[in-house]
Amino acid sequence: MTVALDHTHDAAARSWIEAANGEGADFPIQNLPLGVFSTGSAGPRCGVAIGDQILDLKLAAERELIEGPAAATLSVENLDRLFALGRPAMRALRHAVFALLREDNDRRDGSLLHPMRDCTLLLPTSVRSFTDFYVGIHHAIRCADVLGQGENPLPPNYHTMPLGYNGRASTVRVSGENVRRPIGMRKPIGQPQSSFGACEWLDFELEMGFYIGPGNPVGEPVAIDQAEDQVVGYCLLNDWSARDIQLFEMAPLGAFNSKSLSTSISPWVVTADALEPFRIAPMKRLPGAGPVPAYLDGAADQECGGIDVTLTATLSTAAMRAAGAPAAHLLETGSRYLYWTCAQMVAQQSVTGCCLMPGDLIGTGTISGPDQASYASLFELSVGGREPLVLPNGERRMFLEDGDEVSFTGRCSRDGFVPIGFGACSAQILPALA
Structure with missing residues (x-):
């Protein structure tokens, strides 16, 4: 095992979501943690925390903004299937999300986002054991x-x-x-x-x-x-x-x-x-x-x-x-x-x-x-x-x-x-x- 750094760890990278760039933010663009959430109008789906927002991974995959093996796992109600693919597929997903959210993306799409305060956060996996x-x-x-x-x-x-x-x-x-x-x-x-x-x-x-x-x-x-x-x-x-x-x-x-x-x-x-x-x-x-x-x-x-x-x-x-x-x-x-x-x-x-x-x-x-x-x-x-x-x-x-x-x-x-x-x-x- 070696420490594997890449462009997603660049300290100079910023997001077009301003709350992700603030000092003390838990969820800057260098983090991109995964989770499961629901809204008042939609059931559980996979997402990524960015600043004070949640990027809707299911919606991003449906719009073909995310490709590769991970895309097919994002329409379900938890992260089990994504985790089953292992770290290479998850790394590719991280790179795709990073590209969507970085400041220099000229195809910004705010409709992919949900304010975190309006969402209910759920267990990320089935936790069978x-x-x-x-x-x-x-x-x-x-x-x-x-x-x-x-x-x-x-x-x-x-x-x-x-x-x-x-x-x-x-x-x-x-x-x-x-x-x-x-x-x-x-x-x-x-x-x-x-x-x-x-x-x-x-x-x-x-x-x-x-x-x-x-x-x-x-x-x-x-x-x-x-x-x-x-x-x-x-x-x-x-x-x-x-x-x-x-x-x-x-x-x-x-x-x-x-x-x-x-x-x-x-x-x-x-x-x-x-x-x-x-x-x-x-x-x-x-x-x-x-x-x-x-x-x-x-x-x-x-x-x-x-x-x-x-x-x-x-x-x-x-x-x-x-x-x-x-x-x-x-x-x-x-x-x-x-x-x-x-x-x-x-x-x-x-x-x-x-x-x-x-x-x-x-x-x-x-x-x-x-x-x-x-x-x-x-x-x-x-x-x-x-x-x-x-x-x-x-x-x-x-x-x-x-x-x-x-x-x-x-x-x-x-x-x-x-x-x-x-x-x-x-x-x-x-x-x-x-």
Whole structure:
């Protein structure tokens, strides 16, 4: 794998859509993320975010403004068929859209655009399968420390392979859909007995997600040197967690009800090509970790298999919104703290012959940094509910309360290139059912 830059990454390029050229814009012409949207008069269709507008890919294909293999996939209701074509076809689509939207295009067609504020954003793929990994090493170490396991914070296999579990694809939801407080069997730290009722330790986890492209046949693992070609795009991901339910159910099979309530994702898929300028070497392995197994050890992946995305989380309470106050900043972290790469996660998921399918979603696990300013969950920030956070308006939080809204953002910056963003991943907590 080599970093593949082309004319679509040119920092001097501008769009005829002015909102795409503004400083701080998430969706300049160098980004062109893919998504699915609907309007009041039309059902789901594929689109590209540009500034504060959405380019209607279905309409562009019908007018023969987009050609090639990708054009035939743009009349359906999600991105599965496009992702199945893989990165070369998606790159050709990116080039075609770039040409349509660049400032020097003398055939500008505003009828292809929809104001984003007038559109409903939907899940970008069918998400037939969802896997969540656990490769944020600082999160793993911090949680073990909070639980009093600081002397041996990591299981022995943590340095040998990326750990993960198969999650609930059925409860993956797009940003903006509210999250219902779950009920279940719970036992917070310090309570001698379990009880049934509404979760009292509801938490967020700041993660990234990535989407699978062509996939692989059953029984045929994806080799590490081909695994990066399976990763076609990225999103922000909130792995909502019911901590008091989780603490009681973890032994012996791991999280179950505590993780199945909801997973929120940002609606726009920032393509792998858009992120090429922001490739970095993966996080260095800890001293004494030992060698990476051969099936996870790719030379190109070790050179530039990481991505550099700055991630933030904010919290807005009902009282803040009533007072017109801004959301409170909670943390800033980054994808540079992932201990394993996305290619390694693909290779690990498929090593037994597990079939990955176009549009499948894989989560990275919670991406905490090494200090309190970068802890990516309330469980870490509040030291397991023992040290509440004091918000700017004086409110205190150990875990999330009804009416709280959590929002994630992601942004890539590098000298010589135009910064790009992911948009928001947000949801508000609704009360538990009586």
